[in-house]
Amino acid sequence: MLTATLEQIQTSPRKRAIYVCVTLTLLAVILAFKTFRFFEGGLWYGGQTADFAAFHIVAQRIWLGDLDLTYQFSSFTKMQLAAAGGTTGLMPWTYPPQFDLLLAPLAFLPGWAAYFLFTAITLAAYLMTLRAIAGNNFALLLVILFPAIAITIGGGQNGLLTGALIGLVCINAERRPALAGIALGVMVIKPHLAIAAGIYMLLTRRWPAVLTAAAVVVASSLVCTLLFGPQIWIAWLGGIREATGYLEEGRYQLFRMISAYAALYNAGLPAAGAFWGQMVMAGLALVAVALAVVRGPSPRFALGVVAVASVMISPYAYDYDLPIVGIGLALLLPDLSSLTSPRERGAIYGAILLANAYGLLQSARLAADNVSARGLERYMTPAVGGFALMVVLAMLLWFLLRGAKPAAVRLHGEPA
Template structure:
């Protein structure tokens, strides 16, 4: 949708701010990499610190067996040799270990570089597909989204998972089989794929559902062939321990970096059960709203946005580096702006969501729960449902086209 005369000055200002934010992120990331790897100044956290855990796990799996990646006895020496200060556990299923195994065959620096480039390319390709047709004035906001720099700096896998989810949604109505295959990739981090089957069932998209199920089984089967049953048994034994220590009893070292309703409750002094109850009260309406929109065959942008928002809200444990996923609902809402113009308050909520990854980093490193994300996500759910209601029959032109009204 072309910008109106009133919108253009504000859009130009936002473009300048976004480009300035992008330049600051690139400069900060460059300085961080230069200081750590060129000047060998280790006073700041390691660049690619989370990838160091992935690489260490791949090395341990090749040398001793996949089941040993859950043991500090074997992981700690590898991690210390890379420069980590203490033991960082591997809480991922063998499906993700299968994905990172090839990187363990490379020297760490080369592996990190290839991993980061591949993640950025996958993310960029999917965003380029999703951003087709939106006003170019909004592209700087997409490019400058702070979640990307955070994921690259930490060496996290969130660029790959958001690319898989975005690709699935980009193809779900035109290449249903490929969409199912992309959903199956989320088996590397299965909590992020948990709501896709529900959405597909509610949307009666049986082919995509079937292909995703078969491909997921194939990925799990490949991990069984590669690592054996012992790796899965070790994972099943380790996961409750990790959940208790890192999630339920994480304290100020974990909860401030977890932008979830559960972490909010624990940070406020609620018990574990009360925090789970609070989390359920927040997550359940989002899941119901998502199911409703998929059952009603709402506009694709609204269905897609609701699925990603509900996926983030339903997780008791996500970290600030996972918030790169927020780019998807933001892009889908900007795309929906072409059908029903976004109102001022909606733009404010979108702006808050855009800032959420940076704000969550601040919360994590100050060790104070300052996250605004639960409230922002609830507001996004309300926006999506309201925008669906705004194009109900009473808001539709006689021609059948949605009204160009501002929500």
């Protein structure tokens, strides 16, 4: 049984230490290998490319003074083709200007060094945050999350950064709401992943966190306006509109997406039907957050539901966003052991592990078949991650509805 196999990791400190050492060593090897690969051949190679290549281009365009052009897909395509020296995988740019500002210093480093610095720092931040939350469950979580962390390292994506930020929100929500608000405000770099946490802060009336987050967003927006000009916001909104059409046409790597939209679209539904399916999942995710606040067994459990729900709201969510789910599972585990049977925990572990591993396995298969990045959108493999997270959400709702005791916290967040 999956539950027994995974939970055997927890049977002794020595066994936990071995699993942690082995997993961390493998992650370090992946980081070192990718850094060497980028040092040797650049961020662009063959038909594939690291997502970090786009990050590096944006950092450079900031100093060249034409950042707004990165939000025009036709212009950004030319930049990517020029950097790649030929045809390669292309992506539109839709990140808020605050993320551009975060990337700006990386322009002064060669691509491989910028990749190493960004990935190493965010990996360390995520692992320290996960360790602080997980305690003795750290080894178990590393095993379950290994595929998602590995694919995030491989592409140089920002899922480890957002995972660490959501983790900091959850760690500080109860006793240091202002610090939680700072981390929540910094999540403006990927705002669709912060909706559930924002709703939680409003439901529990943690006004210091809400006001601090709002102040961070407003202050950072003013800085971006001063540095990039007011036109940057018009360019950003235009980029989002273009990307929406890109998503409706199925031109993203949908098999690596973990949203209900991707799962239903790749299953054959038209874009409009898949969108409404996503709206239903987003609504149910927010219902789960509200139920966790009023019926969850503990504030920790409620925050775990918040973290898991974070990746279920937007149609644009990838496997590299799953480190946030790891934060949620770390928060949920103490209560899951008493609320659920071994079979139910096994189902949760299995669904999360499937969502974590599927994109990595499919990417490896496509690389072995020598499928170019440009041809990936025509590879209509199922978006299994989206279905797996639907199962996780359904189970969390079931646990909350079938009789979990009210949380030891009132709606406004004060001790009962």
